Amino acid sequence: MQKRTSQAIATITCCAALTAGTASAAHAATPQAPPASSPRAATATPAALPSGTATATSFWDGVTASGKPMRYQTIASPYWPLGTTVKITYGDKTAVGVVEDFGPAEWAVAQHDIPAIVDLSEEMMAGLTGVRSNSVHVRFQVLSWGTGRVFRSAGTGYDLAMGRG
Numbered sequence: 001m002q003k004r005t006s007q008a009i010a011t012i013t014c015c016a017a018l019t020a021g022t023a024s025a026a027h028a029a030t031p032q033a034p035p036a037s038s039p040r041a042a043t044a045t046p047a048a049l050p051s052g053t054a055t056a057t058s059f060w061d062g063v064t065a066s067g068k069p070m071r072y073q074t075i076a077s078p079y080w081p082l083g084t085t086v087k088i089t090y091g092d093k094t095a096v097g098v099v100e101d102f103g104p105a106e107w108a109v110a111q112h113d114i115p116a117i118v119d120l121s122e123e124m125m126a127g128l129t130g131v132r133s134n135s136v137h138v139r140f141q142v143l144s145w146g147t148g149r150v151f152r153s154a155g156t157g158y159d160l161a162m163g164r165g
Contacts, residue, residue: 050163051141055116056088057104058125058134064101066148072127076101076119078109079153079161083146088120089139090128096143097124102151115157115165 060070066082068074075086075097084099103119114137122132129136142163152158159165 048163049142049145050161051139052160052163052165053114053137054118054140054157054160055112055114056090056118056120056125056136056138056140057108057116058122058132059101059103059119060122060132061101065151066100068100070121072121072123073097074100074121075124076103077117077161078102078104078106078151078155079117079158080142081146081150082148085143085146086118087141087143088118088124088128089141090136093128095120095124095128097121099146099148106152106155110156115160117157117161 059076062070064070064074064076073096075088077084077086077099080086080099082099085096086099087094087096097120101119104116109115109117112135116135118138118140120128125134125136126132128138157165
C-alpha cells in the first residue's frame with residue numbers, strides 16, 4: 001500500500017511539473033523510490049549518521065530541486081533526502097549546509113579518486129577554499145536526515161554517502 005501511495009504521489013508530482021512546462025522541474029519531481037533501508041526509514045541515533053571523506057565539487061543553479069533559490073547553505077547530493085543537514089569540513093574551516101538539490105551527476109561522481117557525493121554552492125566552496133569553482137576532498141558529517149525526496153538509492157558513491165564506504 002505504501003509503495004502504491006509513493007508511486008501515485010511521484011506520478012502526480014511529475015504530471016504537475018510537466019503541466020508547468022519545465023523539464024528541470026519534471027526531472028526533479030521523478031525521484032526513485034527510496035529503499036526500505038533508506039535514511040528516512042531508519043531510526044538512527046546521531047552516532048549512526050554517516051560521515052567520512054568525499055570529494056566535493058561546486059555548482060550554482062538558479063532553480064533547485066527543492067524549489068528554493070540557491071544560497072550559501074545550498075548543497076546537493078543524489079543520495080541524501082532533500083532537507084538533510086550536513087557539516088562540511090575543509091582543512092580548519094567548517095560550514096553547515098542543507099540538501100536542496102540533486103547532484104552531482106553519476107558520471108561526475110565516478111570521475112574522482114574519492115567519489116564526489118556532494119556539490120557545494122559556489123559561495124560555500126569559496127568560503128571554505130577561497131575559490132568558487134573547485135573540486136576538493138572534504139570531511140562530511142550528516143547531522144540530521146531530511147524528509148524530502150531522494151534522487152538515487154544506488155550507484156557509485158552510495159555506500160560512501162551512507163557511511164559504509
